[in-house]
Amino acid sequence: MNPRDHLQFAFTALRGARLRSGLMLLAMAIGVAAVVVLSALGEGARRYVVGEFSSLGTHLLIVLPGRNETTGGAPPLTSETPRDLTLEDAEALKRSRHVRLVAPINVGSAAVSWGGREREAVIMGATHEIYEVRHFTMAQGRFLPPGDVRHPQPVAVLGAKLKRELFGTQSALGERIRIGDRRFRVIGVLQEQGQSLGMNTDELAIIPVMAAQSLFNVNSLFRILVEAPSRESIEPAQRHVIATLKARHDGEEDVTVITQESVLATFDRILGALTMTVAGIAAISLVVAGVLIMNVMLVAVAQRTVEIGLLKALGAPRPVILRLFLTEAALLSLLGAAIGLAVGQASTALLRQLYPALPFAAPSWAIIAAVLVALGTGLVFGVLPARRAARLDPVQALARR
Amino acid sequence: MIRLQGIERIFDVGGQQVHALRQIDLDINAGDYISIMGPSGSGKSTLLNIIGLLDRPSAGRYLFEQHDITALSDDEQAQVRRERIGFVFQFFHLVSRLTAAENIELPLILSGMPPSQRRERVAQTLKAYGLGERAHHRPEQLSGGQRQRVAIGRATIIEPGLLLADEPTGNLDRASGHEVVEILEQLNARGITLLVVTHDPELGQRARRRLRMVDGAIVEDTSRST
Ligand SMILES: Nc1ncnc2c1ncn2[C@@H]1O[C@H](COP(=O)(O)OP(=O)(O)O)[C@@H](O)[C@H]1O
Ligand SMILES: [Mg+2]
Numbered sequence: 022m023n024p025r026d027h028l029q030f031a032f033t034a035l036r037g038a039r040l041r042s043g044l045m046l047l048a049m050a051i052g053v054a055a056v057v058v059l060s061a062l063g064e065g066a067r068r069y070v071v072g073e074f075s076s077l078g079t080h081l082l083i084v085l086p087g088r089n090e091t092t093g094g095a096p097p098l099t100s101e102t103p104r105d106l107t108l109e110d111a112e113a114l115k116r117s118r119h120v121r122l123v124a125p126i127n128v129g130s131a132a133v134s135w136g137g138r139e140r141e142a143v144i145m146g147a148t149h150e151i152y153e154v155r156h157f158t159m160a161q162g163r164f165l166p167p168g169d170v171r172h173p174q175p176v177a178v179l180g181a182k183l184k185r186e187l188f189g190t191q192s193a194l195g196e197r198i199r200i201g202d203r204r205f206r207v208i209g210v211l212q213e214q215g216q217s218l219g220m221n222t223d224e225l226a227i228i229p230v231m232a233a234q235s236l237f238n239v240n241s242l243f244r245i246l247v248e249a250p251s252r253e254s255i256e257p258a259q260r261h262v263i264a265t266l267k268a269r270h271d272g273e274e275d276v277t278v279i280t281q282e283s284v285l286a287t288f289d290r291i292l293g294a295l296t297m298t299v300a301g302i303a304a305i306s307l308v309v310a311g312v313l314i315m316n317v318m319l320v321a322v323a324q325r326t327v328e329i330g331l332l333k334a335l336g337a338p339r340p341v342i343l344r345l346f347l348t349e350a351a352l353l354s355l356l357g358a359a360i361g362l363a364v365g366q367a368s369t370a371l372l373r374q375l376y377p378a379l380p381f382a383a384p385s386w387a388i389i390a391a392v393l394v395a396l397g398t399g400l401v402f403g404v405l406p407a408r409r410a411a412r413l414d415p416v417q418a419l420a421r422r
Numbered sequence: 423m424i425r426l427q428g429i430e431r432i433f434d435v436g437g438q439q440v441h442a443l444r445q446i447d448l449d450i451n452a453g454d455y456i457s458i459m460g461p462s463g464s465g466k467s468t469l470l471n472i473i474g475l476l477d478r479p480s481a482g483r484y485l486f487e488q489h490d491i492t493a494l495s496d497d498e499q500a501q502v503r504r505e506r507i508g509f510v511f512q513f514f515h516l517v518s519r520l521t522a523a524e525n526i527e528l529p530l531i532l533s534g535m536p537p538s539q540r541r542e543r544v545a546q547t548l549k550a551y552g553l554g555e556r557a558h559h560r561p562e563q564l565s566g567g568q569r570q571r572v573a574i575g576r577a578t579i580i581e582p583g584l585l586l587a588d589e590p591t592g593n594l595d596r597a598s599g600h601e602v603v604e605i606l607e608q609l610n611a612r613g614i615t616l617l618v619v620t621h622d623p624e625l626g627q628r629a630r631r632r633l634r635m636v637d638g639a640i641v642e643d644t645s646r647s648t
Contacts, residue, residue, distance in 0.1 A: 026531045037519035331515045334476060335529050335576075336504025338497035415476045419515060 022341055031348040038321065042353060045314050049357020049399070050364060052307035053391045057365025059303045060387035061372070063296025065379045070292060072380070074285045080121075080255055081154065081281040084114075084245040084262055088275050103275040105241030106266075108170065108230065113265050114247060119258035122248040124150040127233040131201040133226055135187045142183050142226050144200060146233020154246050157222070162194045162209030165229055173229030177205035181213040182223035200226060201236050255280055300387050304394050310357070311398025314350055318406035322346065322413075329410050330418025343411040350403025351396060358395035362388065423583065423615055424450040424473060429482035431468050431638075442468040444638040446482070450617070452583065455610045457629035458619045465638040466619045467588055473617065474507055474586045475499040487583075504533055508577030508614075510587040510606075514569045516561040516576075522568075523548060523557040526575040533580065547575045551605065567598025574605055578614070585609060587618045591625060603628065 022030075035042040087103040111125035127146030132139050151157070152164045164178055177198060184193050184207075193207045205228060214222045234240060249258040259278050267274045322329070332342060365383065372381045431443035442465045450456065450473075458466045471477040472484070475491065484491045486502065494502070516525045523544050530540045548557050551571040561569055570590060577585060587606060591599030603625055610616040620626050634642035 022532055023534055023536070026537075030531070033519060327515055328517050331517065332528075332532070333500065334474070334503065334509050334515075335532055336500045336502075336507075337532050338500040340497070341532070416471050419476075419511065 022337075027344065027348060028352075031345055031352055034321075034325075034345075035349055035352060041317050041321065045310070045317050045353045046357045046360060048310035048313045049307070049354055049395055050361035052303065052310045053358045053361025053395055054365035054368065055303035055306055055361075056300050056387055056391040056394075057362060057383045058368050058372075060296050060300040061365070061369040061381045061383040063292065063299050064384045064387075065372075065381035067289065067292035067296060068380045068382075069378070070288045071285060074281060074288065080249040080252060082247040082249065082255065082259055082262060083279045083281070084247060084266070085243075085277050085279070086241070086275065087277060104270045104273070106245055106276065107241060108234075110266055110269055111242065111245045112170075113269060114245065114262055117258065117261040117265075119249055119254040119261055120247055121250040122150045122154055122246075124148060124154045124246040124248075125230050125242045126151060126244050126246065127230055127237065127239070128243045129233065129237040131236065133183065133187065133198060133200050135193075135196060135198040138187050140183060140186050142224060143220070144233060144236065145225050145227045146230040146236075147227050148230055151227070151246070154248050155222075157214070158212040160210045160212045161192070162207070164209055165227065166208075170229070171231055173231050175203065175205045175232060176208045176229070178209040178211060178227040179207060180211050180221070180223040180225040180227075182221075183226060184210045200228065203232070203236060205232075252282075255282060296384070296387075300390070304391070307391070307394045308398050310395070311354075311402040314353060314399055315402035315405060318346065318350055318403055319409070321349075322406045322410045325410075326413060326418045329413050330415045333413070333415035334419065339411040343407045346407035346410050347400060347403050350399045350407070354395045354399025355392075357399075358392045361395070362392070365391075423452040423454075423487060424448070425483075425485040426473075427483040427485075429469075429472060429479045429484065431465070431472060431477070432480045441638050443472070443479070446640060448633075448640065450615065452615055453610070453613055454631060455607070455616045455629045456618070456631045456633060457626040458617065458633045458635060459621070459623070459626045460635035460641075462621075464635040466635055468638075469635070470586050470588050470617060470619055473584075474509060475503050476509075504529065505580065506583050508580065508582040508585045510570070510573050510577050510585065510590045512589040512592040514561070514566075514573045514593070516569055516572055518561050521558045521560055522553055522564065522572045525561070525572050526579055528576060529580045543579060547579050551575050565598065566594045567601055570594060570598070570602050571605065574602070574609075578609060582614065584615045585617070587616070589619055589621060591620065591622060599625075 084106065086106045108125055111123050114120055114123045124147060129144050130141060131144050133142045134140070147165065148170055149165045149167045157164065160181060162178075165176065166174070177200065179187070179193060187193070187198065188196070193210055196207050197204055198207055211222060211225070228236070230242070247258060247262060249255045259280060262278050263274060263276065266276045270276075329342060369381050369383055426446050426448040429443055429446040430441070433440040433442055446469065458469065460466055468477065472479050478492065487506070491499065491502065517528070520528070526547055527540055527544045530543060548554050551574065553568065553571055553575065556564060556568060561572070564572065585606070590602055590606065594602060606616055606618065607628070618625070618629065626632055631643070631645045633640050
């Protein structure tokens with residue numbers, strides 16, 4: 022029996038039992054579509070988070086005060102009061118070839134006002150290094166100038182939204198604004214950038230770090246951002262930072278260094294596992310579809326007993342009968358998988374339309390796995406009915422009407 | 423062509439043994455026209471099934487065209503059926519989702535013949551049995567006589583040496599039964615070896631050689647010289 026006749030025979034047999042075939046296709050299609058959509062959701066979430074972190078900048082280390090046993094977690098709850106991070110600490114970190122940039126920052130909130138208008142805003146104290154570390158771009162003017170960190174000029178850079186709220190469409194450059202009880206000259210406006218790691222840079226006002234310290238009346242830093250020159254330098258840079266600060270803090274290791282990579286890797290792992298899990302749960306429905314295929318094929322074998330007996334009388338050997346029924350199961354699985362893929366991809370596309378911020382897309386491993394599992398269960402659960410068909414005794418099969 | 427020696431067939435029904443065939447010895451020559459008659463349950467179908475390789479004897483020797491056939495595996499026997507033996511059944515056993523032409527084509531498909539050659543053969547066969555107009559009709563759209571003619575077409579399209587018919591007219595009215603018998607006899611006249619199991623004495627009498635079975639044994643074997 023040549024392969025084309027073989028396929029055609031299996032196909033007409035399926036078409037001969039429309040309702041049955043339709044139901045099996047539906048079951049397979051639902052299973053495959055579920056795998057596609059659920060893995061697309063998980064993958065979308067993973068890509069979203071990874072994307073957020075990547076926007077922070079590459080090769081980044083975040084130094085925060087306090088010891089945290091688990092790396093990559095939330096800011097620590099410490100038993101001993103940790104020593105503050107200072108500007109001197111930040112300056113000390115620069116002395117390594119594994120460190121390219123060091124950006125000390127301070128954060129607080131204060132009222133920002135200009136000509137009668139006033140806004141409560143997040144104030145970030147920083148140095149010009151932050152510009153590169155955070156990948157800022159300017160809409161107008163320039164960023165905080167390099168120079169003597171300890172004797173800064175009273176200048177400020179505004180986020181796009183804050184500028185709009187204070188100045189409307191007017192130019193802000195050169196204007197004097199009031200932040201808290203001090204005056205600053207606006208020297209630049211940031212390009213609209215949006216949310217990045219829970220901080221909306223569009224609503225920020227950035228002033229020199231020393232100015233922020235005196236504004237908030239503190240001597241300590243909120244964070245020190247350290248950028249390593251390359252990926253390979255991240256680890257040595259981390260060791261350098263810890264060793265340097267330990268030496269400066271009387272031999273006590275009281276800082277936490279989070280590398281962007283470790284945070285990323287953790288999220289990547291968690292969300293990857295989540296995706297696998299939901300895809301796996303969805304794959305169970307494929308196995309259920311397989312069991313359904315088996316039952317329906319068993320019914321088909323029972324209903325087509327006479328036909329099988331006839332094929333045997335006409336000289337079809339057992340392997341041919343076996344293959345015919347397996348082909349039917351495989352065709353059902355593949356067709357069901359194809360329909361499921363189409364439906365799944367269409368639903369994913371729809372989700373992308375509805376939530377453009379989230380990059381929903383079924384990963385290719387999920388698609389391949391779904392199709393293989395569909396085909397696999399179809400075949401595995403098709404074997405039993407096919408063998409039953411192949412083993413039928415032709416005399417008894419034909420004795421039935 | 424066929425030699426049966428001491429063929430026995432014993433069925434085991436719930437621990438009880440049913441002797442369907444006892445010590446059957448039978449020689450069949452190529453081109454014979456044989457009828458098998460006898461009461462219901464006398465073993466006629468069982469004998470036909472064994473001759474047709476659909477069933478295996480419990481004991482005895484079976485030579486088909488000089489080969490000891492009982493030694494062959496199931497799949498080897500299937501090949502002999504595919505190439506040498508045609509069956510016609512009381513209940514036609516057509517595949518209901520296939521058309522007349524497709525039913526007739528089945529043995530050729532199973533033999534792996536390429537589609538271009540098949541089409542010609544199927545068309546010829548349909549014509550030979552007066553089914554030219556019915557090629558694309560499904561079995562349920564055909565009369566009993568037409569269905570049996572499709573079945574005969576299917577049984578003979580491979581040009582087998584042996585045609586086995588188990589009560590081929592049992593489900594037909596007189597007129598179509600007659601038609602079918604005539605077709606079978608024409609086939610025999612062209613050289614095919616024909617075995618017909620029948621209940622109909624008139625039909626049975628037409629055969630050149632008549633076997634009578636009772637209780638699993640051949641009790642009468644009469645030949646008429648033409
Ligand atoms: N598959 C079977 N299992 C058990 N007994 C059977 C089977 N086939 C036939 N028999 C028995 O064998 C005997 C002969 O049956 P069969 O050859 O069908 O008779 P006939 O065709 O002459 O009516 C009967 O007694 C029948 O009950
Ligand atoms: Mg019978």
